[in-house]
Amino acid sequence: MAKKSLWEKIKGLFSNHSATAASQVKxxxxxxxxxxxxxxxxxxKSVFEQLGQITxxxxxxxxxxxxxxDDILDIEGDKSVETLKSPIAGKxxxxxxxxxxxxxxLNxxxxxxxxxxxxxPAN
Structure with missing residues (x-):
């Protein structure tokens, strides 16, 4: 699972739902x-804002x-080229x-x- 900052852990304590039960973005x-x-x-959606349409x-x-x-996907868009990285570890x-x-x-x-x-996810 992705490493969480102290701030993210504190926010999780005060939210109405568990941090692992909801989608997250990294x-x-x-x-x-x-x-x-x-x-x-x-x-x-932030990727589309940054790259434009993926080609x-x-x-x-x-x-x-x-x-x-770890690198998981190389993408090229109208505005730039990026390599997306995994937010979690696992099989x-x-x-x-x-x-x-x-x-x-993909778009x-x-x-x-x-x-x-x-x-x-890895244990």
Whole structure:
């Protein structure tokens, strides 16, 4: 799971819901807990604001286990090129290879369409 700052931990104590029960965003990656304990990683709307429309995407590695801040997706947009990094550590269960062939899918703000991968978090 992503490392949390002291401030994030304090905010979590005073919020009405558990920090692990809600979607979170780190460096343009939305990571949402699923009912089965896995996490769905997708592109947050902040990426579109920074890059514009995405024109290219590729997985830089085929690692089956990733750590926090490992490269998970290279993307190119109208405004710049970025490498998105993992907000959590764990085992990669599934990659969305369709986003490389159908880039329009990646440009949709719906996490169920622009998802990158599912991860079983490390214990």
């Amino acid at each position: 460096d343009g990656i939305l990571y949402a807990p699923q009912a089965d304990g896995t996490y769905l990683l997708s592109i947050d 290219f995407a590729d997985f830089p590695t085929d690692q089956s286990n990733i750590d926090v801040d 990669v269960l599934k990659r969305n290879f369709e986003i490389g062939q159908d880039i329009d899918q 949709q703000a719906d996490p169920q369409k622009n998802w990158i991968m599912t991860i079983q």
